[in-house]
Amino acid sequence: MIRQTPSDDLVNKKALQRALSRVKVTNQVDLANVSRLLVQAEAAIGALTSPEVILKVADHNPDSIWLFSRQNAKRPEGFHAFLLLNEKGRRGLLDGTLDLQDPPLDCMVCQGESPALIYVWALYTPGILAAGMETMLDHFASPRYAHVDMISRAATDHGERAMQRLGFVKGCTLDGFAHPDLFILARSSRTVQSLRPRYDSYEPGQHRTGITVVHEISDLMKVAAIRSAVYIGEQSCPYAEEFDGNDFAATHLLAYVDDEPVGCMRLRFFGDFAKLERLAIRKEYRSSRVAFQLVRASVDLCRAKGFRRIYGHARKDLLHFWKHFGFNVKGSATEFDFSGIDFVEMLDEIHPTNDAISLTDSPYRIIRPEGQWSRPGVLEGPMASAS
Structure with missing residues (x-):
C-alpha cells in the first residue's frame, strides 16, 4: 500500500487549490446553457429532466443550480443540481412519492430558508471541474445548511466511488424508510447517531x-x-x-x-x-x-x-x-x-451486512479505523474528494 506522508498531503492540497483556482462557478443560469449541458450529461448520467424544470427550480431558489467552467472557457461545461427540500419534500423523497423529474415547488424551501434535507439531484462536472465539489461542500457548510443531511444517488461506478470519497455512506434508513441504493452524508446530530452501528x-x-x-x-x-x-x-x-x-x-x-x-x-x-x-x-x-x-x-x-x-x-x-x-x-x-x-x-x-467490507470498496474506506467504516478517516483530506 502506498501511504500518504505529510509532505504528500501538502502537495495534494496545493494541487487541489490549483485545480480550484482554474474553476469558475455561478448560479446564473439560462435556457441555452442548461439545454446544452443536459444533452451532454445524459450520455454520462442518464436523463434528468427538461431545461424548463431546471430553470423553474433555479428561479424558486438560486442555491439549487450551479454551473461550472474552466477559467478560460467561454461557456459553462458542467453543473450541479440540488433539491433543497422542506419537510413535505423530505417525506416525499423517503416514501417515494416525490416526482424527481418535475419536483413541485411546494416541496422545496425558498432562498434564505433552511431545508429539511438536501438531495443531490445531479452532478455533471467532467475532468478538472470535479474539484468544484469542494466549493459546493463549503457553500453547504454555511450555518443555514451545516446541520442538514445530504442524500444522493450514484448513476455510475465512478460516481459511487466519488460519493464514498466525499464521506457519503451507501444505504440509509430514515423515518422508517429503508433505501439501500441511496447515499447519505449524515450531518444532523440525530441522523449521525442513528446511522452509527452498535459497535x-x-x-x-x-x-x-x-x-x-x-x-x-x-x-x-x-x-x-x-x-x-x-x-x-x-x-x-x-x-x-x-x-x-x-x-x-x-x-x-x-x-x-x-x-x-x-x-x-x-x-x-x-x-x-x-x-x-x-x-x-x-x-x-x-x-x-x-x-x-x-x-x-x-x-x-x-x-x-x-x-x-x-x-x-x-x-x-x-x-x-x-x-x-x-x-x-x-x-x-x-x-x-x-x-x-x-x-x-x-x-x-450469520450473514454479512449488505455493505460489508470488501475489495470493491474505496481504498479510503478500507483504511479507516476499525469499526469506523461509515465515516471519513484522518487520511481523507481535501485531495481524497478531488481524486
Whole structure:
C-alpha cells in the first residue's frame, strides 16, 4: 500500500487549490446553457429532466443550480443540481412519492430558508471541474445548511466511488424508510447517531452510553481493569490464563454507561470464522442490558467484516444466554474446563451486512479505523474528494 506522508498531503492540497483556482462557478443560469449541458450529461448520467424544470427550480431558489467552467472557457461545461427540500419534500423523497423529474415547488424551501434535507439531484462536472465539489461542500457548510443531511444517488461506478470519497455512506434508513441504493452524508446530530452501528455508538461527553472499538492503549487499560475485577477478582482466574498473550492480536469492544467503562468483549478473526471471548461486565451493571448490547455489537462487527460464522466457548450454565443470539452447541463439541468452570464449544451462523467490507470498496474506506467504516478517516483530506 502506498501511504500518504505529510509532505504528500501538502502537495495534494496545493494541487487541489490549483485545480480550484482554474474553476469558475455561478448560479446564473439560462435556457441555452442548461439545454446544452443536459444533452451532454445524459450520455454520462442518464436523463434528468427538461431545461424548463431546471430553470423553474433555479428561479424558486438560486442555491439549487450551479454551473461550472474552466477559467478560460467561454461557456459553462458542467453543473450541479440540488433539491433543497422542506419537510413535505423530505417525506416525499423517503416514501417515494416525490416526482424527481418535475419536483413541485411546494416541496422545496425558498432562498434564505433552511431545508429539511438536501438531495443531490445531479452532478455533471467532467475532468478538472470535479474539484468544484469542494466549493459546493463549503457553500453547504454555511450555518443555514451545516446541520442538514445530504442524500444522493450514484448513476455510475465512478460516481459511487466519488460519493464514498466525499464521506457519503451507501444505504440509509430514515423515518422508517429503508433505501439501500441511496447515499447519505449524515450531518444532523440525530441522523449521525442513528446511522452509527452498535459497535460505534459511544461518543465521550455527547453520546455517553454506548459501545466503541478500542483504538488506544488507555482504553485497553480499561478493558484490562474490567477483566481483572471480574475474572481474577471474582472468579480467582490465574493471571496467565486471563491475559494469555492474545490481547494485542485482537479487536476489543468497550461499553460505557454515562461515560463510565462497564463492560468489554474480545474478538479474534481467523480464516473463515470469528471468535468471541472474554465477555466481562462489572458486577454493579449486570442487571442492565449491557451484556446483550455487547454481544449484539460484536455480532454486528463480525457481519460488517464479512464473516458468516462465529465461534465461542460458553459456560455450560450460561449457554441459554448465548442462545438468545443464535448460538448453539457446535456439532461434535468438546467440553472442557478453565479454572474449574465447565465450558462447551458453540457456533453461530450469520450473514454479512449488505455493505460489508470488501475489495470493491474505496481504498479510503478500507483504511479507516476499525469499526469506523461509515465515516471519513484522518487520511481523507481535501485531495481524497478531488481524486
